[in-house]
Amino acid sequence: MPELPEVETTRRGLSPHLEGRRLQSIEIHQRNLRHPIPLFLENKLANQMLQRIERRAKYLLFRFERATVIAHLGMSGAFRVIREQSFPWKKHEHFRWYFDNNGILCYHDPRRFGFLDYHEALDHLPPYLAKLGPEPLSDDFSADYLYQRSRGRSAPIKNFIMEQTLVAGIGNIYACEALFLAKIRPTTPAGKIGRVRLARLVDAIKAVLSQAIAAGGTTLKDFIRTDGRPGYFAQRLEVYGRDEAPCSICQKTIRRIVISGRSTYYCASCQR
DNA sequence: ACTGGATCCTGACTGC
DNA sequence: TGCAGTCAGGATCCAG
Secondary structure, three states: OOOHHHHHHHHHHHHHHHOOEEEEEEEEOOOEOOOEOOOOHHHHHOOOEEEEEEEEOOEEEEEEOOOEEEEEOOOOOEEEEEOOOOOOOOOOEEEEEEEOOOOEEEEEOOOOOOEEEEEOOOOOOOHHHHOOOOOOOOOOOOHHHHHHHHOOOOOEHHHHHOOOOOOOOOOHHHHHHHHHHHOOOOOOEHHHOOHHHHHHHHHHHHHHHHHHHHOOOEOOOOOOOOOOOOOEHHHHOOOOOOOOOEOOOOOOEOEEEEEOOEEEEEOOOOOO
């Protein structure tokens, strides 16, 4: 599911309910996610206050008084806040965190590609955070930066902007959408695209991510917001999942191809 | 240095 | 109705 807009939507949904609240207990039904949930988690976190929830790329950082829990939603993970203890556990719901305001944080993840990671000190970032590139919505992600990093690279531009070490948070959906907005063909080698077109791509990435956040993310299948509602950006997708449908600009047929094993959608007429 | 493929796991869908 | 095969929003590791 979740690329940057869905994770940011999740963060915004959780913060008002859980920040400043004390975690009373944890109940875990399935420890085996992508990595096993540490056995000591329940004891270590009990009675700590959750000070704030941050996002870095597609990771959520739960900042407690004396620890940080890093969560990744994988392909199908979703957090939700409920109020009633009697709410029945869903199939593939793996854990619940009970807070002192009766808020209950639930995690649901059918494919179990998500994970939880526990850190007492974050001055040594775990490698998967340390290696991340800049946030795409920050000023560090600029046309100059993309130009310099892409010189000499033969990888298709779509793969290139999905590298989390280049820029953090873009996945398959928004890569396709941003390239459509920028009128760049996904297969074009990154190093062969000129500065002007890369500047357009940077603008397109920022625009599509901002609009998706404003719409509450994209719900294809598993993703729900923390109140159980879907995100509404799926209705605004121009190319992703629309093969055989007409391009909204030129009316020609959207194509689907496979690049590095991932479905890729584009308009062969608008994107050159 | 880069690329493609396999891998973790379940569910939805398609075609026979 | 059932069954096998294919495909999913991610990220890592490994071989070539």
